[in-house]
Amino acid sequence: MSISRSDVEHIALLARMRLSEDELALTTDQLAGILEHIAVLQEADVSDVPPSAGTLPPIDHFRPDATAPSLPPDKLLANAPERDDNYLRVKAVLE
Amino acid sequence: MTTPTTPTEPWRWTIAEAAEKLRAKEISSVELTQAHLDRIQAVDGAVHAFLTVTAEAALAEAQTADARLAQGRDLTPLTGIPLGIKDVLVTEGVTTTAGSRFLEHFVPPYSATVVQRLRAAGAISLGKLNMDEFAMGSSTENSAYGPTHNPWDLERVPGGSSGGSAAAVAAGEAMGTLGSDTGGSIRQPAALTNTVGMKTTYGRVSRFGLIAFASSLDQIGPFTRTARDCASLLQHIAGYDPKDATSLDVPVPDYAAMLTGDIQGMTIGIPKEYFVEGTEPGVVKVVEEAIQTLKGLGANFIDISLPNTRYGLPAYYIIAPAEASANLARYDGVKYGLSLRDGAADLQDALMTTRQAGFGAEVRRRIMLGTYALSSGYYDAYYKRAEQVRTLIRRDFDAAFARCDAIISPTSPTVAFKIGARVDDPYAMYLSDLFTIPANLAGICGVSFQGGFSDGLPVGVQLLGQPFAEGTLLRVADAFQRVTDYHTRWPELAASAPKPKATRTKKSAGKGK
Numbered sequence: 221m222s223i224s225r226s227d228v229e230h231i232a233l234l235a236r237m238r239l240s241e242d243e244l245a246l247t248t249d250q251l252a253g254i255l256e257h258i259a260v261l262q263e264a265d266v267s268d269v270p271p272s273a274g275t276l277p278p279i280d281h282f283r284p285d286a287t288a289p290s291l292p293p294d295k296l297l298a299n300a301p302e303r304d305d306n307y308l309r310v311k312a313v314l315e
Numbered sequence: 316m317t318t319p320t321t322p323t324e325p326w327r328w329t330i331a332e333a334a335e336k337l338r339a340k341e342i343s344s345v346e347l348t349q350a351h352l353d354r355i356q357a358v359d360g361a362v363h364a365f366l367t368v369t370a371e372a373a374l375a376e377a378q379t380a381d382a383r384l385a386q387g388r389d390l391t392p393l394t395g396i397p398l399g400i401k402d403v404l405v406t407e408g409v410t411t412t413a414g415s416r417f418l419e420h421f422v423p424p425y426s427a428t429v430v431q432r433l434r435a436a437g438a439i440s441l442g443k444l445n446m447d448e449f450a451m452g453s454s455t456e457n458s459a460y461g462p463t464h465n466p467w468d469l470e471r472v473p474g475g476s477s478g479g480s481a482a483a484v485a486a487g488e489a490m491g492t493l494g495s496d497t498g499g500s501i502r503q504p505a506a507l508t509n510t511v512g513m514k515t516t517y518g519r520v521s522r523f524g525l526i527a528f529a530s531s532l533d534q535i536g537p538f539t540r541t542a543r544d545c546a547s548l549l550q551h552i553a554g555y556d557p558k559d560a561t562s563l564d565v566p567v568p569d570y571a572a573m574l575t576g577d578i579q580g581m582t583i584g585i586p587k588e589y590f591v592e593g594t595e596p597g598v599v600k601v602v603e604e605a606i607q608t609l610k611g612l613g614a615n616f617i618d619i620s621l622p623n624t625r626y627g628l629p630a631y632y633i634i635a636p637a638e639a640s641a642n643l644a645r646y647d648g649v650k651y652g653l654s655l656r657d658g659a660a661d662l663q664d665a666l667m668t669t670r671q672a673g674f675g676a677e678v679r680r681r682i683m684l685g686t687y688a689l690s691s692g693y694y695d696a697y698y699k700r701a702e703q704v705r706t707l708i709r710r711d712f713d714a715a716f717a718r719c720d721a722i723i724s725p726t727s728p729t730v731a732f733k734i735g736a737r738v739d740d741p742y743a744m745y746l747s748d749l750f751t752i753p754a755n756l757a758g759i760c761g762v763s764f765q766g767g768f769s770d771g772l773p774v775g776v777q778l779l780g781q782p783f784a785e786g787t788l789l790r791v792a793d794a795f796q797r798v799t800d801y802h803t804r805w806p807e808l809a810a811s812a813p814k815p816k817a818t819r820t821k822k823s824a825g826k827g828k
Contacts, residue, residue, distance in 0.1 A: 223687070236663070236666050236667050237683065247679075251680070253741070258697070260626065261630060266707070269707060272709060273531060274517070275517050275531070275758025275782075276518055276563070281560050283557055299420075299421055299424075310665075311656060311664075312662070
């Protein structure tokens with residue numbers, strides 16, 4: 221499977237990445253190169269092999285339904301680029 | 316052979332030696348900490364292991380440790396010991412960048428569980444260590460703050476992504492450090508810098524406060540100069556944490572007590588797939604010599620096969636970027652970190668401008684690759700298949716560990732390479748992790764220890780073990796260190812302290828540029 225320039229443009233949008241013309245060309249080349257190496261995966265015999273999303277045994281952790289102190293808003297919002305009282309400010313999503 | 320006399324410079328001591336001297340009141344923690352701060356001052360201009368040195372806080376912590384030592388209360392083998400922390404672990408009130416421009420001014424509101432645990436044990440934090448941006452890389456060249464240099468040859472990389480953590484220990488700037496290992500990011504730099512580095516079993520150590528790269532693969536682990544010191548650090552960071560749902564409630568054994576020096580009758584597997592063309596002959600030679608040494612100590616060796624090894628690297632380069640593409644979606648310029656919103660047309664425009672400026676080339680490449688692997692039409696061919704291959708790799712290890720207690724291999728196919736040598740070829744860089752990646756995919760533990768040298772450069776030997784067999788691996792590494800002296804050797808750098816370069820970037824805590 222090869223990757224085209226328009227594929228890369230599409231993925232860049234999905235990933236919210238802006239690429240310059242030069243970066244677009246370079247990224248297409250580099251991703252194509254990496255995918256070529258990765259193609260060896262298609263040779264693996266995976267028939268009837270279940271996928272592993274992780275390596276843990278199935279676990280469920282339950283905690284007691286008890287209240288505990290959380291970090292105060294001022295501390296949590298100290299890194300906010302822009303805040304309004306205890307809210308984060310962003311550009312308008314809907315006009 | 317252990318050195319008959321303890322060296323005079325405190326930064327040359329092991330953690331075990333220093334702990335003894337602290338208790339005997341031969342040195343105070345303040346003096347020990349100051350000795351390391353002086354060492355950082357002397358050599359870090361050339362090495363650039365640290366991104367942030369918290370000198371004042373370290374000395375204050377050392378005073379508290381001295382009070383504990385004076386009273387003889389709550390003492391642990393780490394009380395008063397100066398350590399360093401990879402900058403991917405959040406530290407309350409101390410800038411945490413993850414090597415990224417995105418987090419240049421990020422001051423976390425809390426500390427990672429492992430950081431809290433080390434502090435509770437009385438350890439001192441000297442500061443934060445350089446790394447590839449968001450732990451993506453094998454050379455520390457992807458740091459937004461400039462590369463770390465290998466103390467054994469300043470023109471070479473220290474490996475990565477935990478290159479700062481490795482170099483700091485190798486150069487005597489810290490007695491031990493913490494790193495993170497997603498595909499080899501602790502073991503490979505340990506191998507390249509003549510240190511011990513351990514990737515713990517998935518679930519052994521809490522990841523709460525670890526800035527996420529690939530959540531099903533990331534694990535935190537220690538760097539030290541000896542297996543014994545590694546055991547001390549592991550002892551304090553291991554264990555269940557209610558704040559990390561993927562940490563497992565499995566009892567933590569007394570690791571130091573497992574270092575008996577006795578490996579008589581232990582069976583170690585030699586996987587033929589890890590001794591293949593492409594590995595430097597000097598590396599193979601060192602590993603073969605290590606096998607002979609361990610045979611001399613009574614270990615049995617058997618040939619084993621891990622037939623799906625060749626699929627490990629490609630599967631990893633689907634799974635890790637896929638998880639990264641999701642994890643790094645949080646860097647949106649809204650909650651924290653870089654935000655370039657002035658002049659942006661709308662939210663999306665601001666988001667894209669911010670992400671373009673905040674992420675370096677490798678991070679962007681991996682986000683793109685991961686997004687592609689997860690995108691409609693490609694999911695089955697890439698992501699699902701990679702996760703099926705992951706099952707095959709786990710089965711390989713299960714079958715192998717039915718026959719042996721540990722698996723031995725080179726850690727890295729090469730010794731440290733020159734800075735710049737692989738930057739233009741992403742896949743050549745990825746090959747650095749050929750032998751370390753399968754352990755992450757399978758969730759098992761692994762350690763790299765000092766096997767010897769090839770043309771004056773360190774070679775690491777990797778031991779892989781079953782889940783929660785960290786103690787077994789450390790027992791083998793410790794037994795090896797009892798009869799060899801590679802781990803006691805220092806780079807030339809240690810003898811002559813070079814002058815700090817003028818190109819230093821950030822050094823102070825809590826503030827960016």
